[in-house]
Amino acid sequence: MNVEIAGENSLIIYFGETTDPLVSAQVQQAAARLETVMADTLIDMVPSYASLLVIYDQFKTDHYAVRRHIRETLTQLDDAELQAGQIITLPVYYSAESGPDLEALAENAKLTVAEVIKIHSEMEYRVYAIGFAPGFAYLGEVDPRIAAARLSTPRLKVPRGAVAIADRQTAVYPAVSPGGWNLIGLCPTRMFNPEADPTMPVQVGDRVRFSPIERAEFLALGGEL
């Protein structure tokens, strides 16, 4: 466990360095406790795979006081219990047309495109974090055979619904945004809809499966190319 400075009014707590369901559960537990302890001084929080960013009101407290809260909270962590979330299935149209990096990823992995699709859609993933954009769920872990490094220069525009891989993480882009992940397909399900309740189909701790669909079905489900 390690606390680092993040910025002028924020600290980041590292609970581990790998994707691990147990570490992820510790992050959730620490976030819940700090939210109570720091009710008057907390501005926002970002829980992630193995870290928790704590943003505080620098005009009401300071980093010494926040570090003390963190130390006290961390010594009180119980052996985290893993909660099994619901299982959500997301349809994906995998193709070169909908996933411009699919063929290059297959080539680098020395696999066929069909094998990449099979490997990606056979795994069940855990929602480790939500962030980067509303409804952007970080799913892990991708089979090492199809893990792929981020692009060295991020794209300025990735379409909504893009299914992507970065290292051993996978995700569905919930809105048009810049991004450096490898795009392998498109999902017609809206991952964030402010008008809907809930606004997102998944939450942290849920499990996600991808189900390959054809072009016609993708369009029938409201997908856009």
Place this chain on the structure above:
Amino acid sequence: MSGFLVKQPGLLTLIQDAGRYGQHRIGLTTGGPLDGEAFKWANRLCGNELDATGLEVSIGGLVLEAQVDTALAVTGADMPFKINGQDVARWCTHKVKAGDKIELGFATSGSRAYLTVAGGFNIGQSFSSTATVTREAVGGLSGDKLKQGDLLPCQAHRPTALWALPESEQPDYNADVTLRVILGYQHRTFDSVQQRLFFSSEYVLSSRADRMGFRLEGQPVKSQLNGILSEGICHGAIQIPADGQPIVLLNDRQTIGGYPKIGSVVSRDTAQLSQRMPGAKIRFEEISLEKAHNINCLAQRRFINTSLQQIA
């Protein structure tokens, strides 16, 4: 309700309050004014709460028509400011009447101006804030920038006094910028040579600069890490992707990301950075967290203790 009619929206005009807080856990970013200093002054000049809803006008080109009698103020970038065709001053309050035409031309110094009205605009909140984040399609009027024909509702108001910010307190957006940086995050993965290069080199603001982040071009710096497990990103964080070119992440940044970060720029300096146009020269200077805390607390006291001048 009446208010102000948008005759010309300008290049990028956004409804903003002080920002959206407490929503990072569903992935919502902060939004809010890029230059929080100029925004606070605009609200103070109108006698508003500091988080009242106003407009951020990027580059310029905004034309509004008043439908109510009220007072308004413009701060920030130097955009030619006219009421009914007459040049008027920024950094002070003006009375306007129903039918008045308010124009902001294109910026000659700085790049973001802030326009506020007495009492603020009455915009419905989404996720506890009116701040517009177009990337998320959240806030403002249906999550978008202003369009021709939009109505910005506000109450009529009869000002009892008009105020100006003393010229000595008005910022200069032409000076070269030195961004004060607190080392943090993965700074240890930038070895001492890389850190020295970073803090001794001059960078140029790229044209790839938007409300998410400002890209700089110059001496590349390398982390020993290519990527990291995605983690929370605070305002001002300096992300270094594999091409070695720093990106200072701002109000509409992603809440989580996987590029190594060397540290974070203090918000007073990101406010200055956001007023610069592509081509501006930028340097970095290392400061401690304690010094940053003192700078911010002193600045807050200075803001509170600065008296506005009554002009009418």
